[in-house]
Amino acid sequence: MTTRDFLFLLGSSRTGGNTETLARLAAEQLPAGTGQRWLDLRDLPLPDFEDRRHADGRPPTLTGNSATLLEATLTATDVVIASPLYWYSVSTSTKRYLDHWSGWLEAPGADFRRRMAGKTLWGVTALADDDPAVAEPLAGTLRNSARYLGMRWGGVLLGNGSRPGDVLTDTEAAARAKVFFS
Ligand SMILES: Cc1cc2nc3c(=O)[nH]c(=O)nc-3n(C[C@H](O)[C@H](O)[C@H](O)COP(=O)(O)O)c2cc1C
Numbered sequence: 001m002t003t004r005d006f007l008f009l010l011g012s013s014r015t016g017g018n019t020e021t022l023a024r025l026a027a028e029q030l031p032a033g034t035g036q037r038w039l040d041l042r043d044l045p046l047p048d049f050e051d052r053r054h055a056d057g058r059p060p061t062l063t064g065n066s067a068t069l070l071e072a073t074l075t076a077t078d079v080v081i082a083s084p085l086y087w088y089s090v091s092t093s094t095k096r097y098l099d100h101w102s103g104w105l106e107a108p109g110a111d112f113r114r115r116m117a118g119k120t121l122w123g124v125t126a127l128a129d130d131d132p133a134v135a136e137p138l139a140g141t142l143r144n145s146a147r148y149l150g151m152r153w154g155g156v157l158l159g160n161g162s163r164p165g166d167v168l169t170d171t172e173a174a175a176r177a178k179v180f181f182s
Pocket of ligand 1: 012013014016017018019020083084085086087088089126127128129130134160161162163164
């Protein structure tokens with residue numbers, strides 16, 4: 001029997017937001033025995049990403065929060081990006097985390113590309129807009145990133161809300177959350 005380990009990466013810039021609420025609703029339905037690790041990207045700030053791919057050949061430094069996030073990413077079978085919709089795409093902390101994937105691809109010994117392949121990438125997002133189509137840039141970012149790394153694409157769970165807690169009144173989102181990971 002294969003055990004799955006879900007890594008939930010929270011990318012909101014506030015606590016108790018709609019995105020986390022929606023992600024937790026979905027996670028409640030995970031089968032018993034499924035691993036869950038929740039990391040808030042605000043607790044693990046990453047430095048500005050520097051693209052050194054074609055520069056001096058120095059490998060990226062894998063210390064501190066970068067090392068923590070790399071280890072968490074590589075040990076998960078399923079990576080869930082829980083980012084609010086900010087300007088139609090992912091939040092800054094989420095985007096920075098994704099930019100660091102580019103450095104991790106170059107990190108000696110990390111074997112990032114091979115180890116990411118076969119994992120599943122999921123997205124969870126809350127947005128204030130009534131039209132879910134406006135979240136397509138976020139969905140496309142995640143979907144194409146999954147494809148680039150040979151990951152399976154699980155899809156995006158969308159919920160509507162502006163103030164924290166609003167998403168709980170989006171009954172359609174709650175229904176989608178119940179079956180999202182199944
Ligand atoms: C910087 C910023 C940008 C936002 N951009 C959008 C947007 O492009 N489209 C939208 O529908 N809502 C947008 N919103 C509203 C948030 O998506 C909404 O309040 C959401 O519930 C926030 O998620 P959270 O509660 O998990 O923090 C934005 C909010 C902020 C603070």
